[in-house]
Structure formats: structure tokens, C-alpha cells
Amino acid sequence: MQATETGLLRAARALDRVAIVSGHLVAWMIVPLVLALSYEVVARYWFNAPTQWAYDMTFMLYGSFFMLGAAYTLQRKGHVRTDSFYANWPPRRQAAVDLAGYLLMFFPFVGVLLFVGWGYFWKAFVTHETFVSSSWQPITWPFKLALPVAGALLALQGISECLKCLHTLRSGAWPGQDAPPEIAV
Amino acid sequence: QSTVRMKIQTAVPTSSIYFDLMKKMGERCDKMSGGKIKMEMLPDGAVVNAFEMLDAVDKGVVDGGYSWTHYWSGKNTAAGLFSNPAAGAGTGMDQISHVAWLLQGGGMTLYKRFYAEVLKLNIEPLMVQPMGPDPLGWFKTPIASLEDMRKLKYRAPPGLVGEIFKEMGINAVAMPGGEIVPAAQRGVIDAAEWIGPADDLALGFHTVFKHYYLQGLHQSTDVGEVLINKRVWDKLAPEHKAIVETAALACMTETYSYNVQRNAQALQKIQGEFKVQVHDTPKDIFPAFIKATNLVYDREAGKNPFFKEVLESQRQFAKLVVPYWNKIVGLYYNLGIDSPYK
Amino acid sequence: MSDEVLGIVALLVLFGAIFIGFPISFTLGALSLATGYIALGPVVFDLAILQTFSVMRDTVLASIPFFLFMGFLLEQSGLMERLFRGIQQLLAGVRGSLYIAVIVTATIFAAATGIVGSSVTLLGVMAGPSMIKSGYDPKLSAGAITAGGTLGILIPPSVMLIVMGPVVGVPATDLFAAAVLPGLLLSTLFLVWCLLRCWLNPALGPALPPELRPTALGPVVKDLVLGVLPVIVVIMATLGVILLGIATPTDAGAVGCAATFLLTVGSGRMRWPQIRKSMLQTLEVSCMILLLVVASNLFGAVFARLGSPEFMAEWLLGLSLPPMLMLGLILGLIFVLGWPLEWVPIVLIVVPVVLPIVQAAGIDLLWFCTLVAVTLQTAWLSPPVALSAYFLKGVVPQWELTQIYAGMLQFMGLQVLAVIILMLFPALATWLPRVAG
Ligand code: NA
Numbered sequence: 008m009q010a011t012e013t014g015l016l017r018a019a020r021a022l023d024r025v026a027i028v029s030g031h032l033v034a035w036m037i038v039p040l041v042l043a044l045s046y047e048v049v050a051r052y053w054f055n056a057p058t059q060w061a062y063d064m065t066f067m068l069y070g071s072f073f074m075l076g077a078a079y080t081l082q083r084k085g086h087v088r089t090d091s092f093y094a095n096w097p098p099r100r101q102a103a104v105d106l107a108g109y110l111l112m113f114f115p116f117v118g119v120l121l122f123v124g125w126g127y128f129w130k131a132f133v134t135h136e137t138f139v140s141s142s143w144q145p146i147t148w149p150f151k152l153a154l155p156v157a158g159a160l161l162a163l164q165g166i167s168e169c170l171k172c173l174h175t176l177r178s179g180a181w182p183g184q185d186a187p188p189e190i191a192v
Numbered sequence: 193q194s195t196v197r198m199k200i201q202t203a204v205p206t207s208s209i210y211f212d213l214m215k216k217m218g219e220r221c222d223k224m225s226g227g228k229i230k231m232e233m234l235p236d237g238a239v240v241n242a243f244e245m246l247d248a249v250d251k252g253v254v255d256g257g258y259s260w261t262h263y264w265s266g267k268n269t270a271a272g273l274f275s276n277p278a279a280g281a282g283t284g285m286d287q288i289s290h291v292a293w294l295l296q297g298g299g300m301t302l303y304k305r306f307y308a309e310v311l312k313l314n315i316e317p318l319m320v321q322p323m324g325p326d327p328l329g330w331f332k333t334p335i336a337s338l339e340d341m342r343k344l345k346y347r348a349p350p351g352l353v354g355e356i357f358k359e360m361g362i363n364a365v366a367m368p369g370g371e372i373v374p375a376a377q378r379g380v381i382d383a384a385e386w387i388g389p390a391d392d393l394a395l396g397f398h399t400v401f402k403h404y405y406l407q408g409l410h411q412s413t414d415v416g417e418v419l420i421n422k423r424v425w426d427k428l429a430p431e432h433k434a435i436v437e438t439a440a441l442a443c444m445t446e447t448y449s450y451n452v453q454r455n456a457q458a459l460q461k462i463q464g465e466f467k468v469q470v471h472d473t474p475k476d477i478f479p480a481f482i483k484a485t486n487l488v489y490d491r492e493a494g495k496n497p498f499f500k501e502v503l504e505s506q507r508q509f510a511k512l513v514v515p516y517w518n519k520i521v522g523l524y525y526n527l528g529i530d531s532p533y534k
Numbered sequence: 535m536s537d538e539v540l541g542i543v544a545l546l547v548l549f550g551a552i553f554i555g556f557p558i559s560f561t562l563g564a565l566s567l568a569t570g571y572i573a574l575g576p577v578v579f580d581l582a583i584l585q586t587f588s589v590m591r592d593t594v595l596a597s598i599p600f601f602l603f604m605g606f607l608l609e610q611s612g613l614m615e616r617l618f619r620g621i622q623q624l625l626a627g628v629r630g631s632l633y634i635a636v637i638v639t640a641t642i643f644a645a646a647t648g649i650v651g652s653s654v655t656l657l658g659v660m661a662g663p664s665m666i667k668s669g670y671d672p673k674l675s676a677g678a679i680t681a682g683g684t685l686g687i688l689i690p691p692s693v694m695l696i697v698m699g700p701v702v703g704v705p706a707t708d709l710f711a712a713a714v715l716p717g718l719l720l721s722t723l724f725l726v727w728c729l730l731r732c733w734l735n736p737a738l739g740p741a742l743p744p745e746l747r748p749t750a751l752g753p754v755v756k757d758l759v760l761g762v763l764p765v766i767v768v769i770m771a772t773l774g775v776i777l778l779g780i781a782t783p784t785d786a787g788a789v790g791c792a793a794t795f796l797l798t799v800g801s802g803r804m805r806w807p808q809i810r811k812s813m814l815q816t817l818e819v820s821c822m823i824l825l826l827v828v829a830s831n832l833f834g835a836v837f838a839r840l841g842s843p844e845f846m847a848e849w850l851l852g853l854s855l856p857p858m859l860m861l862g863l864i865l866g867l868i869f870v871l872g873w874p875l876e877w878v879p880i881v882l883i884v885v886p887v888v889l890p891i892v893q894a895a896g897i898d899l900l901w902f903c904t905l906v907a908v909t910l911q912t913a914w915l916s917p918p919v920a921l922s923a924y925f926l927k928g929v930v931p932q933w934e935l936t937q938i939y940a941g942m943l944q945f946m947g948l949q950v951l952a953v954i955i956l957m958l959f960p961a962l963a964t965w966l967p968r969v970a971g
């Protein structure tokens with residue numbers, strides 16, 4: 008029994024690593040976001056020479072930023088819940104509700120991002136679709152790829168969370184490092 | 193035959209004259225079909241963002257969409273030639289000649305092929321509203337030359353026109369109509385074009401810009417389209433398809449009449465009530481525009497065979513009609529008299 | 535069941551489902567997909583993707599990560615805490631001084647931005663920790679921050695009024711002028727409410743105990759000036775360029791981040807661990823907020839596609855009532871719709887449906903629009919679909935959502951009061967445009 012539990016947790020921890028590493032990488036995207044737009048502001052307001060690319064670059068980076076970070080946020084328990092009842096439940100009931108939530112709500116939603124999103128990426132990729140929102144006209148597929156990648160990362164992290172729920176259902180307590188379901192602000 | 197209901201999302205707000213024209217087209221279909229065709233028009237953004245409309249209609253998220261072909265230039269650059277061949281594809285075709293190309297010069301065949309074979313979408317397209325020419329647009333500060341315009345960020349229609357402006361050294365961004373005034377208010381852009389006096393006024397352009405330049409070549413012709421999801425279209429009986437197609441033709445005529453009268457009314461209001469200064473466009477912009485247009489179009493024709501085919505069809509047609517139509521039409525703009533109402 | 539009724543049922547299910555305690559964005563997303571699938575079939579999956587792309591391409595929402603990053607940098611450097619401690623010491627004898635600080639800052643911020651999300655997050659980051667440390671009442675604190683934050687959508691420049699203008703055919707500048715006094719009215723009501731409650735019950739916003747008060751004002755002022763002035767300069771410069779119409783909130787946010795970064799790192803207050811923490815927090819809270827925006831837009835789009843808003847509006851119009859009663863009912867409908875929907879679908883879909891009736895009744899359009907705008911303010915404060923609550927929860931996790939909800943409801947009551955005052959005194963809306971125009 009003990010062996011399976013640690014097996015569950017070991018698998019969950021391995022999946023957690025994926026989300027954590029992805030989060031630490033994606034967090035860096037704020038740097039080019041700030042730099043690109045600051046450069047544009049200086050070029051535009053001081054030198055009357057706005058760039059062709061800043062408008063598109065901003066939404067491409069910002070859109071990818073928050074989608075790709077969603078799995079990391081899930082790992083950190085950062086997606087907000089209405090915890091008025093939930094917080095007072097014993098861990099087993101919390102885990103049962105979470106498990107049902109992941110299977111009935113989370114995976115269908117994430118599956119749409121992953122599979123339907125992939126279709127949009129693939130079509131943009133093979134047709135060399137470009138954005139027409141500026142004369143820069145960058146290709147769209149890197150931006151559209153963010154959707155299925157976000158879906159895949161979320162799905163992996165969802166599996167990890169389900170494993171933790173199973174562990175909790177068996178042992179009656181949440182695994183140690185996941186105890187405080189708070190954002191560490 | 194049971195009633196076919198269509199939710200059609202437009203790319204304009206409810207206050208647009210083109211929204212009004214679409215509602216009238218829907219009412220016509222309803223009456224002619226004895227209530228068997230019900231079209232409900234929705235404003236821009238009601239279900240999806242205007243730039244996502246093509247995918248939305250293709251997948252059936254909405255039954256139909258009202259937009260302009262050049263919005264899909266990112267899928268294929270030839271799109272712009274159907275709705276918005278800049279400066280008449282560099283040939284001098286005006287708005288009526290462009291519609292003549294569509295209806296008589298093989299344009300509609302190419303247009304349907306574009307959606308069915310080139311983009312491979314489940315879409316039945318209809319041309320409905322020739323609304324050009326579009327003014328160069330609205331400016332926060334007056335411009336005296338092309339050089340002045342190069343210092344500004346300018347909202348232009350999406351597609352190759354953006355590239356033409358880039359070739360001219362002008363910084364163009366494209367955004368859906370509803371975002372233009374908010375963007376100008378917040379300083380994203382310094383100048384903008386949208387459609388014409390009536391719709392520009394309805395969107396409140398006069399509240400942020402005080403200078404209006406009437407003549408422009410970037411949309412010397414500009415045709416609005418209705419895209420209908422193929423599955424919905426195929427639900428229509430043959431006689432009902434004919435009704436929709438006829439209503440589309442009727443909408444073209446009504447659009448011409450709206451363009452003249454509503455835009456003139458709006459221009460009076462813009463100048464009189466809102467004290468906007470209306471200027472003539474600086475002359476050096478036109479030759480630079482035509483030069484850039486031909487350069488960009490020829491370059492594009494070298495890269496995209498379908499673009500080349502459409503462009504050649506337009507140039508061929510222009511060879512036929514320009515010597516006749518342009519030759520005489522200049523005189524008739526003023527009917528040979530120095531009008532007292534000028 | 536017709537599509538329209540299905541939409542209303544989905545709404546009722548949503549109220550229950552959100553209290554299950556599963557993350558709200560996924561609950562909302564899945565419920566939208568299920569409802570949409572029943573009515574529309576598999577196209578709802580495409581709708582979900584298209585809605586997601588729309589949020590990903592929204593350059594106004596792109597300001598949210600910037601304002602968060604700015605806030606977290608300031609917070610990690612300890613400067614914000616110092617600022618609020620300074621203000622509190624300065625106003626040490628005044629009960630509820632932090633409420634004053636929050637509402638005044640919120641009003642200034644509202645005049646600088648046209649959006650809600652970034653105001654609530656920035657105010658939350660700035661004021662939340664100080665309020666907790668000073669023993670302030672969580673409910674009233676959360677209410678003041680969320681309500682203050684929503685002023686941004688009413689006090690010009692307002693994205694909502696800009697969108698509403700073309701829908702009703704009234705110039706946005708007139709709407710701006712009309713919204714100024716009602717906006718200040720709300721801000722005053724908020725302030726009076728906070729101070730009144732503190733006066734009645736000092737425990738809600740305790741003044742500093744005498745032994746903690748500074749003996750002399752000199753050192754406090756000096757500390758404020760030397761330690762915090764640079765930060766204030768950065769914030770004012772950021773807000774100033776927005777206010778003067780020089781840059782967008784997004785542009786200004788980016789520059790504000792760069793400036794804050796240079797300032798905090800340059801002053802030696804930031805080391806790599808603090809910087810990394812700020813970056814990770816920015817990512818985490820941005821994802822939480824924006825994924826929720828995706829899910830709530832999807833729900834709104836499904837609800838609109840089903841025709842439920844028109845259905846409710848048309849039912850109302852079928853009653854044929856006297857104008858004032860009709861106006862009250864229309865506002866009531868908008869109030870109710872503001873619960874599940876955000877203002878965008880209401881302005882775009884419901885307002886055009888009721889507009890002919892309003893015109894037929896001879897109701898002044900400017901007045902009507904202002905009433906609608908103030909009523910729609912409540913949509914930001916109506917739990918459980920009230921984004922402000924989650925914006926705040928994201929940055930001040932110590933406050934329970936139920937406390938935040940309870941705080942918001944008080945201020946929602948004040949907004950209803952403002953709507954009633956505005957109904958009784960139309961001049962509050964119509965006077966300024968007449969004078970200015
Ligand atoms: Na145009």
C-alpha cells in the first residue's frame with residue numbers, strides 16, 4: 008500500500024517538475040514584453056519613429072504569456088476557487104470533489120484547448136497564415152501554437168493533481184508540500 | 193420547405209448605415225420568401241471579434257458573417273483584390289468599374305473559387321455593399337505632405353494596403369472599427385480611416401480628430417461581403433437561394449444611394465455642427481501611393497499565382513472599360529456646369 | 535426547452551456550480567461548453583478557441599501583467615509598505631485613514647485608466663497588506679478596494695462609455711461629460727460610507743494607538759519624502775502620461791515597469807531572489823485573472839448566441855408600462871444581467887434591444903446612458919461572477935472570498951443608491967454636458 012502511495016506521489020512530483028520548469032521559463036517573457044513596448048514608447052514619443060512590430064509583438068507575447076503560464080499557476084494552486092464550503096471540508100471530501108472536477112470539468116475544457124486548438128495551429132502552419140493587424144504581417148502559427156501547448160501542459164498538470172487527489176483519498180491527508188492552497192504573495 | 197434562420201454577425205456597430213442596409217436586406221429576404229428566410233443581424237463583437245469572423249463562419253459558430261474580403265489577407269494576399277484593389281488595382285478602375293468586373297468581367301467566378309478552392313472553406317460568399325471610395329481619413333494634427341504623414345501612426349485597413357503604406361514609409365496598423373476611437377483616445381494612433389463620413393461620424397471620430405481629409409486612393413473601391421456557412425446555405429431551396437442572391441444585388445443599389453445621401457448629410461454635420469476642418473489631401477501622396485501599389489502588387493504577383501491570376505483579370509478588364517468609362521465620366525461628375533452647390 | 539430558456543437555466547446552474555469549490559475558471563469554462571454543446575453542437579468548441587484568441591489579442595488587457603509586475607516590484611522592494619506606513623502615521627489620529635487613501639487613490643487612478651482589472655490589482659497590492667497589518671476589517675477593506683477599482687469604468691476616460699456611444703448614437707465625449715458628476719458622487723458615497731462605519735465602530739479601521747504614533751512629524755515627513763518620493767514620481771509619471779492622453783495604459787504600464795525596475799534595483803533594495811519572485815508572481819496572477827476572463831467571455835458568448843439576453847429584454851417590453859416604471863424595470867433587467875455577464879455583451883446586445891422603447895418614451899438618451907453605466911458598475915461587484923473579487927483575491931489571498939463578497943455587496947448597495955439619486959436628479963448627468971457643450 009505504502010509503495011503505491013509513494014509511487015503515485017513520485018509520478019505527481021515528476022509531472023509537477025514539468026509545470027514548474029515551464030513556469031520559470033515563461034515568467035521571463037515579461038522581460039521582452041517590457042523592453043519591446045518601452046522601446047516603442049521611446050521611439051514613438053521622443054523620436055516620432057514608431058516601430059512596425061511593437062503592436063503585434065505586444066499581443067503575441069502577452070497572449071502566449073498568460074496561456075503558457077496556466078499550468079504553472081495550477082501547480083501553485085493559483086486558480087481561484089469559491090472556498091466558502093470547500094475550505095471547511097475534510098481532505099478526503101476535498102480530494103473527491105477535486106477529482107470529480109478534474110474529470111468532469113477540467114479535462115473536457117483543457118481537451119478543447121489541446122485538440123481543437125491544435126487544429127487552428129496546424130491550419131495556420133500549413134497555410135503560412137499571417138496577422139494583418141499591422142504592416143509587419145508576422146506569421147500566426149507561433150502565437151496559435153501557444154493554445155495546444157498550454158492545453159498539453161495543463162493536461163499533464165491535471166494528471167498530477169488527480170494523482171495527488173488519489174493519494175489523499177487513500178491516506179486521508181494532502182501530500183506535505185501541497186498543504187497550503189494559497190498563492191504565496 | 194421549413195423556415196431557415198440565420199444569425200449573421202457584422203463587422204460594424206448597430207449605428208452603422210451598413211448595419212441598417214443589412215437589416216433591410218434581411219427584411220427583403222423575409223418578405224420575398226413569405227417568411228421562410230429569417231436573418232438576424234448582430235453587431236461587431238456580439239459573438240466573435242471581427243478578425244475571427246472567417247473561421248467563425250467556416251466552422252458554423254455563426255451562420256453568416258458580414259465583412260470585407262481584405263480582412264482575410266493573412267490567409268491569402270489575393271483577398272484584398274476582391275474587395276479593395278487599391279487605386280483600382282493600380283489601373284484607375286473606379287467603384288462602378290470594379291462592380292462591373294465582379295458581375296460582368298469574371299470577378300464573381302474568381303471570388304467563389306477563392307473561398308472554395310484556394311482557402312478551401314465551407315462558405316458561400318455574396319458581394320453586397322460597394323461603399324467606396326473611402327476618405328484618407330481623420331488626423332489629430334493637419335498634414336501638409338507625405339513627409340508629415342510618415343511621422344504618424346495611422347489606422348489603415350488590413351491586408352496589402354498596409355504593405356503599400358509601409359512601402360511609402362507610413363506606419364500603418366489595422367484594428368476592428370469599434371477599437372479605432374478608443375485607440376485614438378488613448379494615444380495608440382494619431383490618424384485613422386474607417387469607411388466614410390456617415391459611419392465615421394457614427395463611431396465618433398469627430399470627438400478625437402479635428403482634421404478630415406476626403407480624398408484617398410487606398411480604398412478607391414471597397415465592397416462589403418456576406419459569407420454564409422455552406423451547410424446553412426444548402427438548407428435553402430433553389431428558389432430561396434435565388435431570393436438571397438437577388439436581395440444581395442438589391443442591396444448593392446441601395447448602398448449606392450445611401451453612400452451619396454447619408455455621407456453628404458454627415459459631412460454637413462461634421463463641418464457645421466462639430467467644427468471639423470475638411471482639407472484636400474496633399475497632392476504628393478497620390479503619385480507615391482500609385483507607385484507603391486504597383487510595386488507591391490507586382491511583387492506579390494511574383495509570389496502568389498492566384499494573386500497574379502486575379503490581378504491580370506482586373507488589369508485585362510481595366511483595359512476594356514477604362515478607355516470608355518474614365519474617358520466620359522470626368523465630365524459627368526459636374527455635368528459640365530460649375531455647380532452653384534459646389 | 536428553447537435555447538433562450540436553456541441559457542437562463544445554465545445561469546442558475548452556474549450559481550450552484552461555483553460554490554462546489556473547484557477552480558472557477560474551469561467550472562465556468564466547462565459549463566459554457568456543456569450548455570453550448572446542447573444548443574449549438576460541436577461548434578461551441580470552435581467558439582471557445584475563437585474567444586480565447588480574442589482575449590489573447592486584446593491589447594488593453596495586456597496592461598494587466600504590467601501593472602501587476604510594477605506592483606510586485608514595488609511590494610518586494612518594501613517601498614509600498616513604507617509609503618502606506620508613512621501616510622498612516624501622518625493621519626495617525628484619523629480613524630479609517632487607509633480607506634481615505636484607497637478611495638482617493640482609486641478616484642485618481644480611475645481618471646487615469648478606462649479599465650477595472652489593473653486598478654483593483656494595483657490597489658490590492660498597495661493597500662491590502664497595510665490594511666491587514668493595521669487590523670482593518672477585511673470586508674470593508676475588500677469592498678473599498680473593489681468598489682474603488684470599478685470607478686475606472688465610469689469616470690472618464692472609460693472604455694465602456696466609448697463602446698456605448700456608437701451603440702446609442704451619442705458622442706462619447708458627451709457621455710464622458712455626463713459621467714463625471716455621477717462618478718464623483720459614487721466616490722463620495724464610498725468615502726462617506728467608510729468613514730461613517732468607522733465612526734460608528736472604530737474597530738473597522740482603527741487609528742494607530744497613541745504609543746505607536748510618532749512623537750514628532752518631522753522624521754515621518756522626511757522618511758516619506760526621501761524613501762518614497764521617487765516611487766510616487768514613477769507612479770504619477772505613469773498615470774500622468776495616461777491621463778494626458780500621451781500613452782495607453784499598456785504603453786504606460788510597460789514604461790512604468792522599466793522605471794520601477796531601474797529604481798528599485800538601483801536603490802539596492804532588490805536582489806535576484808526578490809526579482810525572480812516578482813516575475814513568478816506576475817505570471818501566476820496574470821494567468822489566474824486572464825484565464826478567468828477567457829472563461830467568462832466564453833460564457834457570455836454562449837449566453838448571447840442562445841439569445842437569452844434578447845429574450846429577457848423582449849419579455850420586459852411586452853409588458854407595456856408607464857415610462858418611469860419601464861425605465862426602472864430596464865435598469866433592473868440590466869442589473870440582473872450584470873450578475874452573470876460582463877458589461878460588453880450587455881452594452882452590445884441588450885442596450886440596442888431596449889433603445890427603441892427608451893426613445894419612444896421620450897427619455898433623455900444621455901441620462902439613460904449614464905443610468906445604464908452606473909447600473910453596469912454593479913456587474914463588477916456582483917458575486918460570484920464578479921471579476922474584481924478574483925482580481926483582489928489573486929493579490930490578497932489572506933482575505934476569504936466570502937469576506938470579499940460581503941464587502942462588495944455593501945458597496946453594490948451604495949451603487950444602487952447612486953442609481954436612485956440619479957433617477958431623481960437627472961441634472962447630475964445632463965448638466966455638465968450642457969455647460970461643456
Ligand atoms: Na476603410
Ligand code: NA
Nearest residue numbers: 872873913919
Ligand atoms: Na458580474
